[in-house]
Amino acid sequence: MPGGSVNLTCVAIGSPMPFVKWRLGALELTPEDNIPIGKNVLMLNDIRESATYTCVAASDLGNIESDAEVRVKGRIFLLIIRDKNNNRLLKYCNRVAIGFEQFGACHLVTVDKTR
Numbered sequence: 001m002p003g004g005s006v007n008l009t010c011v012a013i014g015s016p017m018p019f020v021k022w023r024l025g026a027l028e029l030t031p032e033d034n035i036p037i038g039k040n041v042l043m044l045n046d047i048r049e050s051a052t053y054t055c056v057a058a059s060d061l062g063n064i065e066s067d068a069e070v071r072v073k074g075r076i077f078l079l080i081i082r083d084k085n086n087n088r089l090l091k092y093c094n095r096v097a098i099g100f101e102q103f104g105a106c107h108l109v110t111v112d113k114t115r
Contacts, residue, residue: 003046007041019035020056054068
């Protein structure tokens with residue numbers, strides 16, 4: 001549900017014990033000066049969109065990564081637009097459309113050729 005919270009926990013065990021950090025795409029989410037050893041909990045609050053977070057465990061022996069997908073499901077908005085032939089296109093979107101810019105994924109539902 002949009003606006004929800006979740007904690008993602010990543011645990012890694014090895015010898016030597018690995019440092020564990022979180023990443024969102026190329027963005028490092030764990031401060032480099034405070035990377036925990038063995039376990040890292042990523043607390044996400046007020047989540048508005050789906051994303052894939054990556055846990056990275058690293059030691060002198062190498063790195064290993066694991067992805068955690070957070071999916072936001074919630075209200076659906078109906079977007080009604082007209083094409084160049086004045087056909088009404090109905091789309092449902094998982095986020096709101098503002099002006100001529102639409103945000104989020106939209107899917108064509110039907111083409112209504114009534115004027």
